[in-house]
Amino acid sequence: MIRFDEVSKFYAGNPRPALNGISLEILKGEFVFLVGASGSGKSSFLRLVLKEEKPSKGQIHVLGQRLGTLSSRKVPYFRRNLGVVFQDFRLLPQKSVFDNVAFTLQVIGKSRGYIQEAVPDVLKMVGLAGKAQRLPHELSGGEQQRVAIARAIVNRPAILLADEPTGNLDPSTSAGIMTLLDRINASGTTVLMATHDAGIVDQMQRRVIELSGGNVIRDERSGGYQTQAVPIQAVGIDRLGVDADSPGAGTPSGIPTPPEPRLDPDSVATHSVPTWGADK
Amino acid sequence: MRLGLVFSEVGSGLKRNLSMVVSVVLVTFISLTFVGTAVLLQMQINQMKGYWYDRAQVAVYLCTDTDTTGNCTGAKATTGQKDQIEAQLQSSTLKPYIQRSYFETQQQAYERFKKQFADSPATEFVQPSYLNETFWVNLKDPSQADVLKESLSNQAGVQSVVDQRGYLQPIFSVLNAASYTAIGIAVLMLIAAVLLIATTIRLSAFSRRRELGIMRLVGASNRFIQTPFILEGVIAALVGSVLAGGAIVLIVKVFVRGYLAENFASTPFVGMSETYFVVPLLIVIGAVLAALSANVAIRRYLKV
Numbered sequence: 001m002i003r004f005d006e007v008s009k010f011y012a013g014n015p016r017p018a019l020n021g022i023s024l025e026i027l028k029g030e031f032v033f034l035v036g037a038s039g040s041g042k043s044s045f046l047r048l049v050l051k052e053e054k055p056s057k058g059q060i061h062v063l064g065q066r067l068g069t070l071s072s073r074k075v076p077y078f079r080r081n082l083g084v085v086f087q088d089f090r091l092l093p094q095k096s097v098f099d100n101v102a103f104t105l106q107v108i109g110k111s112r113g114y115i116q117e118a119v120p121d122v123l124k125m126v127g128l129a130g131k132a133q134r135l136p137h138e139l140s141g142g143e144q145q146r147v148a149i150a151r152a153i154v155n156r157p158a159i160l161l162a163d164e165p166t167g168n169l170d171p172s173t174s175a176g177i178m179t180l181l182d183r184i185n186a187s188g189t190t191v192l193m194a195t196h197d198a199g200i201v202d203q204m205q206r207r208v209i210e211l212s213g214g215n216v217i218r219d220e221r222s223g224g225y226q227t228q229a230v231p232i233q234a235v236g237i238d239r240l241g242v243d244a245d246s247p248g249a250g251t252p253s254g255i256p257t258p259p260e261p262r263l264d265p266d267s268v269a270t271h272s273v274p275t276w277g278a279d280k
Numbered sequence: 281m282r283l284g285l286v287f288s289e290v291g292s293g294l295k296r297n298l299s300m301v302v303s304v305v306l307v308t309f310i311s312l313t314f315v316g317t318a319v320l321l322q323m324q325i326n327q328m329k330g331y332w333y334d335r336a337q338v339a340v341y342l343c344t345d346t347d348t349t350g351n352c353t354g355a356k357a358t359t360g361q362k363d364q365i366e367a368q369l370q371s372s373t374l375k376p377y378i379q380r381s382y383f384e385t386q387q388q389a390y391e392r393f394k395k396q397f398a399d400s401p402a403t404e405f406v407q408p409s410y411l412n413e414t415f416w417v418n419l420k421d422p423s424q425a426d427v428l429k430e431s432l433s434n435q436a437g438v439q440s441v442v443d444q445r446g447y448l449q450p451i452f453s454v455l456n457a458a459s460y461t462a463i464g465i466a467v468l469m470l471i472a473a474v475l476l477i478a479t480t481i482r483l484s485a486f487s488r489r490r491e492l493g494i495m496r497l498v499g500a501s502n503r504f505i506q507t508p509f510i511l512e513g514v515i516a517a518l519v520g521s522v523l524a525g526g527a528i529v530l531i532v533k534v535f536v537r538g539y540l541a542e543n544f545a546s547t548p549f550v551g552m553s554e555t556y557f558v559v560p561l562l563i564v565i566g567a568v569l570a571a572l573s574a575n576v577a578i579r580r581y582l583k584v
Contacts, residue, residue, distance in 0.1 A: 050497075072502075079499035092490060103491075107500035109282050155498070 002026040007058035018044040020214035031185045034194040036211035042194040083152030083160040087167035089144045091136040098132040101151045122154045142173035162193040198225035289508035293484045300480040301516045308520025311469030312562045316528040318462035325455045331548045333422045336444040340415040350439040361437030381417040477513045478577035485581045506578045513574030521566030525559035
């Protein structure tokens, strides 16, 4: 479904890679959490899947297509197979809930009849039946995110990308959103969700991919937000110590690049520390 | 469905940027009016050139009793000299260039002079003997007057050989300068129009960047995204070019046909048939320029 082969991403003017030669595969129907500190490469990862960015090195395959060879004219058609949800919802403020969802279908050329059927269906599925004519600012944050999710899935995409969808929401609302995403996943859609919300990750017990400084440092089936292999306190104390004693300890020049950092308890402990400090 | 959506987008874009759209309309209007004027002026010049050059003759002026210029020595050209010139005109070297030639006596020249300057007091002093006897020559190709000049200027009894086209040259120079000025202004204005259209479209795209971002995210095709913006630019420019076309029609109808053609009946002027060629040209120029500049302006928002 999604396959990364030795993918690196450099941004102009920054010698540190946003992604550093990562390889991984996400299968059809999986629910994957992408965790890691800010700046660890989660957003770069999602942008690469969407082909909003080109990788500096390596190959990316999504839905059986090699993104490197996809002509820019075909990118829009490729994106119709992906749904995207953001932390800030990105709804159109002057359009009603119905029109926000319908807009997606209109701009890809679906017929009026199809829209009239599909939109109420999907609004019901996300639990917004009866609120179709409201404007976004009249809704709560959780409801707005449901509209965004409805917009993302109304075209029945094979993959749903979610970039911190619960980042702006309180825990109980977040739980509601997660139930919804789980339901979407159960219907066969692959869900890839970048998040900072430890509670959600720990509770869901799904596949967890942890990024740090552009490397995959953990890829665990049924994982939690922190790896189970290392005592959580140890990492926490380490981090606190670095933070309190030497704020400059994690300057980029001081980071040793781990060659194969995956699933190794020691490297998790050592390498998560400098990244924490280096995080700007 | 899609078409309806595109047009509603165009409508809302035009409404949102009304002041910019009005300025686009005005700038294209003015610039295309200049373009049209320049084109018509060039047509006018060509028409006049064709008309006058066909009538332009080469005059071989012969000596009079008082002449001392040219080859003259203060004696009237003799019959022998005239015969010689006549023979030269009929010779195999000159004959192929000449369409028609005739001789004008002093008396004939005097009659013509009196008619031409009927209002002028000069007619009272002029005697037929002051005027030159002349061979008037119509050339097959008016631009080959030099051949005649070369072979006849040094003949005895010839005062001078004059190509009448020389008299027309200043008029055409002035008209040419005017049309080049119009073209220059038109080009500057067109550049302004193109930049203004690009700016307007960028503004329009910027005010709709949320929609554009979502469109790109959900996979609206580039064509679908750019069409409303291009149409927006084209519509604004079309309004301007239609106005310019109207202005050109008005200028030709009222000023050229209504005033110039009435008052200078002997000169041919551009008419409605030329105008009906220029107006569609203006509209096409306006539409194409607008489409191109809008296309370039919106391209940045289509990058994936």
